[in-house]
Amino acid sequence: MTSGSSIAGSGHTYSSDKEEDTFLKRNRITHFVRLGLSFLSFGIGIAVITCEALPLQNYKNTSQWATAGLALWPLNFDIRPTIAAISCGGIITLLSMVYIIVALLPSPYSLIKPLNIYASVSALAGFATALISVLFIIYRPSSDYPAGFNENETLHSWTCKWKTGTSGISSPSHFDRDCTSTRAAFVLLCxxxxMEALMGIVGVVGIWFQRDVSRRRIGQSQLTQLDFATKDTKDGYRN
Structure with missing residues (x-):
């Protein structure tokens, strides 16, 4: 009877070790996927900032020419979409950088659970930020423009109008570049x-793996305690 109990206990241990190995393999996969997505998001965030910062700098430099009678920008110009894109790129870059640093720094403690939670929360924040930025750039709520205009012009719309103009007038300096840059920034935001949605899915999967193995650990602990209690009872009867 005692040997039978020992065999049962050994079977539980083998099953537990196998489940732990499976969990660690799954966690390793989700860890590298999240790390790869974070590096990509970091790079794309930097690219968005760069693509929008150059046209913004050109606007700031040339908008001053209006005082000398050389206005290049219309009265119904709206700079908010550019600010929104730069802000979104900065937020996602920061969120991704924090995850990369925490994930790569050596730690004496297990960071599986904290990384799962942070990945999910940061992905939700990044997804909301990127989606709001895209919708804001498209619809431009609370847009205000002078009388006589039906809509506002943005850095993208205005520079691209000059690039594809109907007249034979050549476009101002850097307008071709600014049109391409702002278009690229919008595509990268999309x-x-x-990517943030995918990051969130992987984060949720990691949390699910963590909870699943926690439930199995609790069950295994209860089985082990039951085995010991059964063995002690039989030893007591034997004595």
Whole structure:
């Protein structure tokens, strides 16, 4: 009877070790996927900032020419979409950088649970930020423009109008570049929406793996305690 109990206990231990190995393999996969997505989000966030910062700098430099009678920008100009894109890129870059630093720093403690939680929360924040930025750039709520205009012009719309103008007038300096840069920034923002959504999914999967193995650990602990209690009872009867 005692040997039978020992065999049962050995079977539980083997099953537990196998489950732990499976959990560690799954966690390793989700860890590298999240780390890869974080590096990509970090790079894309920097690219968004760069693509929008150069046209913004050109606008700031040339908008001063209006005082000398050389106005390049219309009265119904709206700079808010550019600010929104730069802000979004900065937020996602910061969130991704924090995850990369925490994930790569050596630690004497297990960071599986904290990283799962942070990945999910930061992905939710990044997804909301990118989605709001994209929608704001498209719809531009609370947009205000002078009388006589039906809509506002943005850095993208205005520079691209000069690039594809109907007249034979050549476009001002850097307008071609600014049109391409702002278009690229918007496309990258749309990519960030998808990447942050994917990051959130992987984070939720990691949390699910963590909770699943925790439940199995509790069950295994209860089985082990039951085995010991059964063995002690039989030893007591034997004595």
């Amino acid at each position: 990519v960030l929406v998808g």
